Amino acid sequence: MDVGKGFWSIYRQALPVLLVALLGGLFAGLVLEEIVESVERFPGLLVMVPVFLATRGNVYGALGGRIASGLHQGLIEPRFEYDERLVQAVIASFVNGIGISIVIGFITWAALTALPGWEAAAVWELVGIMFIAGTLTSVVLIGGLLALIFAGYKLGYDPDNLVGPIVTTLGDIFGMVFLLAAVLVVEVIA
Numbered sequence: 289m290d291v292g293k294g295f296w297s298i299y300r301q302a303l304p305v306l307l308v309a310l311l312g313g314l315f316a317g318l319v320l321e322e323i324v325e326s327v328e329r330f331p332g333l334l335v336m337v338p339v340f341l342a343t344r345g346n347v348y349g350a351l352g353g354r355i356a357s358g359l360h361q362g363l364i365e366p367r368f369e370y371d372e373r374l375v376q377a378v379i380a381s382f383v384n385g386i387g388i389s390i391v392i393g394f395i396t397w398a399a400l401t402a403l404p405g406w407e408a409a410a411v412w413e414l415v416g417i418m419f420i421a422g423t424l425t426s427v428v429l430i431g432g433l434l435a436l437i438f439a440g441y442k443l444g445y446d447p448d449n450l451v452g453p454i455v456t457t458l459g460d461i462f463g464m465v466f467l468l469a470a471v472l473v474v475e476v477i478a
Contacts, residue, residue, distance in 0.1 A: 308453070312457035316461050331407040336418065340418065343388045343392065344459030345459055347384045348455045352452075354377045355374070355447065389421065394415060396414055397410075
């Protein structure tokens, strides 16, 4: 394939997904506006938002890369059936996604407590918010990523062109929605 055809093929496949990602990012911003009201109640909440969203991309981008490589190599079939490689990758991503969320809560609390003049919510509140949001986003990101990559692959799309925008969009949208939901749950409990 010559360079021009390769470029246009990638561009044609990526552009619609990137436009959906743009809309998803705008929606996530609107949800963030709702979370800002909770910042006074949970000092440190806003510190966690960019770290939380970035780690969604890191953990589930790696999962998407494994899936894309498995599809290209014929090691994974694009359907929901038991596959040892896929199950191991999903479990590792699930554990990493939840684990790093808990770590974010602890580190945010410790950093804000150690810095003079900064206030932090109770450690259990920050960790609770991150645990709830991390667990819910893990479930949705894994299911959504698999479904969209498999569907795109069956339609002839290169999964490498889909992984980044899908992970970013699902991570931003559901990360913010579930972060807001977690804040509401912890407010009720507290």
